[in-house]
Every structure is written in structure tokens, then in C-alpha cells.
Amino acid sequence: MDCSLPMECSCIGNIKKKTLSLRNCGKEPTLKTILNKIDEIIVVNELLTKLELEVQYQEQTNSSLKGLSESLEEDYKDLEHLKENIPPDLPQVTVT
Numbered sequence: 001m002d003c004s005l006p007m008e009c010s011c012i013g014n015i016k017k018k019t020l021s022l023r024n025c026g027k028e029p030t031l032k033t034i035l036n037k038i039d040e041i042i043v044v045n046e047l048l049t050k051l052e053l054e055v056q057y058q059e060q061t062n063s064s065l066k067g068l069s070e071s072l073e074e075d076y077k078d079l080e081h082l083k084e085n086i087p088p089d090l091p092q093v094t095v096t
Contacts (some may be wrong), residue, residue: 025031
């Protein structure tokens with residue numbers, strides 16, 4: 001190794017040791033199982049995040065639909081009121 005500073009050589013050596021140690025961890029059966037479980041947890045966490053976003057979207061959609069339903073009910077009531085209270089001076093529509 002050609003290092004300009006002793007500290008730099010030490011850091012590079014530590015990085016190599018950690019890399020080899022991690023590589024060996026992946027080969028050891030018990031640690032491999034743990035790493036697989038960690039991967040599964042990460043996948044589940046990502047799915048939960050997607051589910052939370054979908055729930056938020058559904059809640060917003062539900063809220064919008066409730067508002068639309070209330071508005072339509074008010075319009076329907078207004079229409080029924082107008083239908084039942086047509087002023088007598090308006091011309092009548094005849095259906096042929």
C-alpha cells in the first residue's frame with residue numbers, strides 16, 4: 001500500500017477488514033438467516049408505507065365523495081321544493 005499518511009493507511013486497512021468481515025457474515029448460516037429476516041422486514045416496511053399512502057388516498061376520496069353526496073342531496077331537496085311550489089303565474093308545460 002502506498003499511503004501518504006499513516007492515518008490514511010490505517011483507515012484503508014480498517015475498511016478492508018470490515019468489508020471482509022461483512023462478506024464472511026453473508027456466508028455464515030446463522031447470520032445469513034438474520035440478514036434474510038432484515039431484508040424481509042425492509043420489504044414489509046416498504047409495503048406498509050405503500051399501504052399507508054393508499055389508505056390516505058382512499059380517505060381523501062371518501063371525504064370528497066361524502067361532500068359530493070351532500071351537495072347532490074341539497075340540490076335534490078331544492079329541486080323537489082321547486083317542483084312542489086311552482087308559482088301559478090308560470091306557464092304550464094304540456095307533455096304530448
